[in-house]
Amino acid sequence: MTRWYGKLLGVVLGMALLRFNPLFGALAGLLVGHAFDSGWFRREGSKGRSAPGPSGDDPYAVLGVSEQASDAEIERAYRRLISRHHPDRVGGDAGEPHRQAVARAGEINRAYKRIKTMRKPPG
Known part of the structure; x- marks a missing residue:
């Protein structure tokens, strides 16, 4: 399901803030709301959360590094993330936090292996 509330909130706030030209304010608010709903303002690689990260389509985004990152930077990012999200660090063997940690650690491992x-050089 697509998000829509950013557009609505943007239109209302744009019209309220730009009272001299509410049509322009509504249009500007709609554009900002669309950008919000599309995820343009999300920081890539923000790993301060315990929820699963970006989709597994881009392994670099999962590790929070760019494609131009060196092998050492990728290794550091992998070790930092896996130590933070390892299931053994969560404590206990049951419950939602443990399942989330298992899923996140699996996602990090798959991205690193990919x-x-x-x-790997061909040959």
């Missing part, structure tokens, strides 16, 4: 495979 990057290593892509960067």
Whole structure:
């Protein structure tokens, strides 16, 4: 389901803030709301959360590094993330936090292995 509330809030706030030209304010608010709903303001690689990260389509985004990152930077990012999200650090063997940690650690491991495979020299 697509998000819509950013557009609505943007139109209302734009009209309220730009009272001299409410049509322009509504249009500007609609654009900002669309950008919000589309996720343009989300920080890539923000790992201060325990919820699963970006989709597994881009392994670099999962680790929070750019494609131009060196092997050492990728290794550091992997070790930092896996130490933060490892299921053993959550404590206990049951419950939602443990399941989330298992899922996040699996996602991090898959991304790291995929990057290593892509960067391996042919032959």
